[in-house]
């Protein structure tokens with residue numbers, strides 16, 4: 447893997463400097479920790495910088511902790527870090543920056559607009575027996591063109607109806623939208639969810655989730671933050687999910703406050719690549735996560751590139767800060783697919799929260815979204831670009847199921863180029879108007895909503 451050197455400017459006089467956690471990546475075999483410590487200790491001497499003293503160096507070296515064979519973390523002040531960087535076996539050194547999951551906001555039912563609520567009551571009694579399914583394949587990726595093989599879900603949440611419509615959806619109301627047409631799996635697809643964990647026992651996820659590794663020390667492999675379970679329900683949930691046959695593997699990288707760090711993510715990516723090789727060697731995979739980090743991490747960027755190169759697309763939320771998505775990592779990387787969001791009814795861009803700008807690749811539903819919560823929370827209504835990313839991940843998994851040979855780039859292109867361009871309104875300048883579509887072009891049932 448290609449790693450990029452990062453140069454920091456250090457202050458020299460820092461005997462009393464604050465320490466922070468750094469990631470250190472080594473060029474060569476780094477299995478022998480004692481040899482590393484001794485070699486690094488020698489570097490400090492030859493580095494001979496003011497303000498480095500033995501007890502300070504000792505203290506730092508005692509915190510050296512292995513992430514994997516070539517990667518360690520170490521607690522150091524910035525002068526000591528410079529000494530570490532001078533070691534000829536050190537490939538790169540960078541701060542272990544904090545990473546947060548993009549927040550999802552609960553929408554209280556009382557705050558749902560009256561007209562929509564009214565629709566909610568009425569729509570429940572509508573009879574949908576006259577559905578005619580007549581699918582026409584999309585030219586941009588292969589899928590099943592036999593209408594008999596399209597399944598229909600009645601009274602789906604609006605985000606699903608939207609996904610299956612090429613044009614305006616007059617029944618595009620919350621919470622129940624136009625019927626959802628979708629395909630069952632042709633080939634297995636595995637979705638790695640790097641998130642706050644998933645509750646595999648909520649009704650709509652029952653039997654669909656494998657609990658993978660947990661990288662948060664001091665916490666059980668349980669979704670305390672609620673983020674991962676919500677996203678899993680959008681990817682593969684029986685009621686709210688886009689691709690109901692997705693095999694979801696939960697990898698816990700965010701704690702109960704919805705935060706983690708680059709070292710945790712690097713560790714998790716390693717685990718994902720190994721797990722894929724061991725357990726699903728010929729199954730296509732997709733990674734979904736919604737995180738942002740303000741610091742730069744060349745190590746993490748390199749890993750995103752590596753994963754992309756290995757054929758695995760990572761889908762990321764554009765972020766919920768009403769700002770240019772290009773100011774966030776990993777949103778700005780070409781190696782991820784970044785998703786902004788819009789709402790129901792008139793399909794208005796979520797100007798209340800969604801990030802925007804040229805780094806947003808595609809749009810998907812992101813407000814008034816029905817999801818499952820962990821434990822006995824049941825379903826709730828939430829807002830956030832994470833939800834849009836979860837929906838796109840489910841779509842990506844469906845496309846992969848019919849196109850198992852797709853590389854990351856093929857999949858990214860298929861999702862972006864199959865998106866429709868004329869539905870979302872109030873889109874900010876320099877932002878795509880493309881909103882995701884699952885390729886269904888059948889005629890709709892003839893009933894009319896109230």
Ligand SMILES: *[C@@H]1O[C@H](CO)[C@@H](O)[C@H](O)[C@H]1NC(C)=O
Pocket residue numbers: 454455456457460462463464524525
């Ligand atoms: C090094 O740390 C000191 C004290 O914590 C700080 O004042 C200085 O700006 C830091 N230098 C760099 C390059 O981060």
Ligand SMILES: *[C@@H]1O[C@H](CO)[C@@H](O)[C@H](O)[C@H]1NC(C)=O
Pocket residue numbers: 483484487488500504507
């Ligand atoms: C580092 O080197 C110094 C000077 O040779 C020595 O006093 C110290 O014990 C060494 N520390 C470690 C952790 O090896």
Ligand SMILES: *[C@@H]1O[C@H](CO)[C@@H](O)[C@H](O)[C@H]1NC(C)=O
Pocket residue numbers: 500501504
């Ligand atoms: C540094 O650590 C070494 C061994 O870990 C120890 O022998 C030495 O006394 C320590 N030196 C200082 C200055 O703390």
Ligand SMILES: *[C@@H]1O[C@H](CO)[C@@H](O)[C@H](O)[C@H]1NC(C)=O
Pocket residue numbers: 461462497499500501502
């Ligand atoms: C050596 O480093 C320790 C720990 O950072 C610090 O408390 C001490 O004052 C330093 N000693 C000198 C002589 O700078």
Ligand SMILES: *[C@@H]1O[C@H](CO)[C@@H](O)[C@H](O)[C@H]1NC(C)=O
Pocket residue numbers: 551552553554789796797798799813814829
């Ligand atoms: C959810 O999103 C909608 C549409 O952007 C907005 O009107 C509403 O205020 C949001 N609610 C919360 C709680 O964020």
Ligand SMILES: *[C@@H]1O[C@H](CO)[C@@H](O)[C@H](O)[C@H]1NC(C)=O
Pocket residue numbers: 447514515516517712713715716749
């Ligand atoms: C260690 O982890 C980093 C970051 O995930 C990865 O790039 C590297 O290949 C790993 N090295 C080994 C030997 O597993």
Ligand SMILES: *[C@@H]1O[C@H](CO)[C@@H](O)[C@H](O)[C@H]1NC(C)=O
Pocket residue numbers: 547548638639640641673674677733734735736737761762763764831832833834835836839
């Ligand atoms: C899926 O994407 C959404 C949006 O980025 C994110 O909130 C969620 O955490 C992602 N899931 C995983 C497993 O990364």
Ligand SMILES: *[C@@H]1O[C@H](CO)[C@@H](O)[C@H](O)[C@H]1NC(C)=O
Pocket residue numbers: 875876
């Ligand atoms: C859109 O992009 C153009 C060209 O990069 C730039 O000049 C303009 O300021 C941008 N507009 C906004 C609203 O960001």
Ligand SMILES: CC(=O)N[C@H]1CO[C@H](CO)[C@@H](O)[C@@H]1O
Pocket residue numbers: 544545546738739740741767
């Ligand atoms: C870890 C991190 O960088 N979090 C940032 C995510 O984006 C928001 C909005 O700018 C920042 O406030 C957080 O610090």
